[in-house]
Amino acid sequence: EAQVTQNPRYLITVTGKKLTVTCSQNMNHEYMSWYRQDPGLGLRQIYYSMNVEVTDKGDVPEGYKVSRKEKRNFPLILESPSPNQTSLYFCASGHSGRAGGTQYFGPGTRLLVL
């Protein structure tokens, strides 16, 4: 089954404790992206990746890191989480390029930073 998976789905942590949210897709998509969703702010892009070893900042990259060592995986790293990073996070993948960029979203990771 074609899908985007994220782990963990729910996470409670404390300020400053490094964490990683994993994202994996099995559709051989070049493009992968991370979003955060907050009430009243919609979906805001954190980072995206056009292909292996190619990443770029989205609209709200501060406090986050990503890596794209393999095509299928795109982990999101919070080196020192803070309470303002409490949010619902979505990973998405799709085909990049001029033809268009339909994105397939993972189920989401709900993060609470105390």
Add this chain to the structure above:
Amino acid sequence: GQQVMQIPQYQHVQEGEDFTTYCNSSTTLSNIQWYKQRPGGHPVFLIQLVKSGEVKKQKRLTFQFGEAKKNSSLHITATQTTDVGTYFCAGGRNSGGYQKVTFGIGTKLQVIP
């Protein structure tokens, strides 16, 4: 940077009434996509529009892309309770050979039975 404005942010309708959400971009788009997110779920792709003035239909849903490729709308005829959710537009523009996508804030639709 590119901005995609979406209105209204919330809409309550009686079941059977029509519903429309609008998106407006500050820059010309290559394409626009629409997604639906059910309560507690994740965004799910509905459709993509690419051509100027394009109109596409999916059963009771009608999607339009403006002539200038800067605005779009989603119209639902005779809403049903299954239409409840948040509808997002996402404007795509080509940047360095790849596509950059910016999402609107979303319109949360509530259908009263």
